[in-house]
Amino acid sequence: MSKKNAILLAATDLFSQKGYNGASMAELSRMTGAAGGTIFHHFRNKEDLFLNILGGIKETILDTFDQYLRDENFTNGMDLVEGAVSFYLQLAGQMQAQFLLLHRHFPYKMAETNPICRNYLESIYDCLLDIFEKGIVRGQKDGSIARVPARQSAMILFSMVDGIARFNTYQIYDAGALYNDLITTCRKMLGVAKAGQA
Amino acid sequence: MSKKNAILLAATDLFSQKGYNGASMAELSRMTGAAGGTIFHHFRNKEDLFLNILGGIKETILDTFDQYLRDENFTNGMDLVEGAVSFYLQLAGQMQAQFLLLHRHFPYKMAETNPICRNYLESIYDCLLDIFEKGIVRGQKDGSIARVPARQSAMILFSMVDGIARFNTYQIYDAGALYNDLITTCRKMLGVAKAGQA
DNA sequence: TAAAAAACCGACCGACCATTCGGTTGGTTT
DNA sequence: AAACCAACCGAATGGTCGGTCGGTTTTTTA
Numbered sequence: 001m002s003k004k005n006a007i008l009l010a011a012t013d014l015f016s017q018k019g020y021n022g023a024s025m026a027e028l029s030r031m032t033g034a035a036g037g038t039i040f041h042h043f044r045n046k047e048d049l050f051l052n053i054l055g056g057i058k059e060t061i062l063d064t065f066d067q068y069l070r071d072e073n074f075t076n077g078m079d080l081v082e083g084a085v086s087f088y089l090q091l092a093g094q095m096q097a098q099f100l101l102l103h104r105h106f107p108y109k110m111a112e113t114n115p116i117c118r119n120y121l122e123s124i125y126d127c128l129l130d131i132f133e134k135g136i137v138r139g140q141k142d143g144s145i146a147r148v149p150a151r152q153s154a155m156i157l158f159s160m161v162d163g164i165a166r167f168n169t170y171q172i173y174d175a176g177a178l179y180n181d182l183i184t185t186c187r188k189m190l191g192v193a194k195a196g197q198a
Numbered sequence: 199m200s201k202k203n204a205i206l207l208a209a210t211d212l213f214s215q216k217g218y219n220g221a222s223m224a225e226l227s228r229m230t231g232a233a234g235g236t237i238f239h240h241f242r243n244k245e246d247l248f249l250n251i252l253g254g255i256k257e258t259i260l261d262t263f264d265q266y267l268r269d270e271n272f273t274n275g276m277d278l279v280e281g282a283v284s285f286y287l288q289l290a291g292q293m294q295a296q297f298l299l300l301h302r303h304f305p306y307k308m309a310e311t312n313p314i315c316r317n318y319l320e321s322i323y324d325c326l327l328d329i330f331e332k333g334i335v336r337g338q339k340d341g342s343i344a345r346v347p348a349r350q351s352a353m354i355l356f357s358m359v360d361g362i363a364r365f366n367t368y369q370i371y372d373a374g375a376l377y378n379d380l381i382t383t384c385r386k387m388l389g390v391a392k393a394g395q396a
Numbered sequence: 397t398a399a400a401a402a403a404c405c406g407a408c409c410g411a412c413c414a415t416t417c418g419g420t421t422g423g424t425t426t
Numbered sequence: 427a428a429a430c431c432a433a434c435c436g437a438a439t440g441g442t443c444g445g446t447c448g449g450t451t452t453t454t455t456a
């Protein structure tokens with residue numbers, strides 16, 4: 001593997017574990033075996049290094065969900081929403097370091113002054129919210145989802161799912177067993193009312 | 199105001215705005231007018247200072263919700279849950295710096311090695327989850343809430359509400375208009391099914 | 397009012413920080 | 427073989443970090 005790639009990989013772990021200020025270039029140098037100067041040969045500065053990582057995360061997430069929507073075919077809108085919830089939790093488990101990064105505060109702080117950073121974050125959240133919203137709209141056409149406000153419901157749904165993913169990484173509570181309850185909740189909040197529904 | 203109190207107040211803002219590593223004792227000294235040595239006269243070290251702040255936040259939250267449960271009287275369990283949701287969002291708006299602190303990653307990182315820190319965080323989340331759970335259990339007795347698993351539903355509800363509160367502080371999206379949708383969702387996920395319910 | 401205690405000060409310390417820079421490779425182009 | 431180049435190195439730099447310490451002021455106690 002090229003040194004540059006090794007730096008990007010190690011820095012993802014380092015930033016996610018220790019935050020922006022806590023991640024030191026000296027430690028990154030030690031982790032990768034790259035000399036201090038080498039890091040600054042490939043990246044203008046620490047912020048540029050982080051933006052490269054965040055840009056990569058954006059690409060991965062957008063591509064992954066794009067692929068997901070193209071490959072799978074769903075019986076209806078509700079099915080799409082449930083699938084997206086499940087897929088999101090699965091992805092968060094696979095890309096732990098990347099999601100931990102997104103769950104930290106410093107990217108959003110940087111976004112206040114850095115438009116590139118802000119753009120990356122907005123792209124990611126737009127993509128995720130759009131998927132939930134698309135599912136809801138589709139479900140309202142095919143009758144599987146009730147007439148709830150689409151965008152708002154997508155945001156509430158997202159904050160719910162992402163909160164559970166966060167519970168897992170913070171490890172204050174074991175949220176792994178919550179998956180079934182989450183899907184049930186999802187059905188209740190979006191589903192059309194039927195006689196006898198609990 | 200005593201210097202010690204001024205330090206605690208300013209440090210709360212500083213930690214919440216810049217994180218643990220980003221908050222420097224020199225800047226804290228500048229903000230408060232207290233000399234460097236004075237800070238370390240009142241607090242053993244930086245970590246001790248933070249633990250004092252977190253301990254204060256714990257006390258405030260526990261007392262506030264205790265008071266809330268004692269003062270108000272609710273018509274039923276569902277009413278209690280809805281009130282708690284509303285109260286939580288209101289409190290998060292009033293104690294912005296404190297909630298921003300709780301929404302950062304470093305307290306949970308510190309909790310991995312520091313049992314005092316871990317204890318404070320667990321107390322806070324236990325308190326919050328207990329209120330939702332109590333409301334659900336009470337609602338199941340008085341018939342206002344369906345037979346959902348109480349603790350799990352409380353966790354999902356909490357992660358939903360806290361996610362919305364987080365949306366507000368991150369200011370990526372305007373989540374202020376989500377309050378009504380949130381209460382509606384809350385009713386759907388917990389409420390007993392009625393004929394004609396949407 | 398004298399003594400003891402607590403609050404407070406700011407210069408100082410070594411460690412560490414992000415970043416720079418002059419120089420060395422090894423491979424490609426001319 | 428000369429010129430070029432990106433990748434890489436590691437010592438050096440100026441600045442900031444958390445924390446210490448000896449001494450002064452203010453408050454409390456006896």
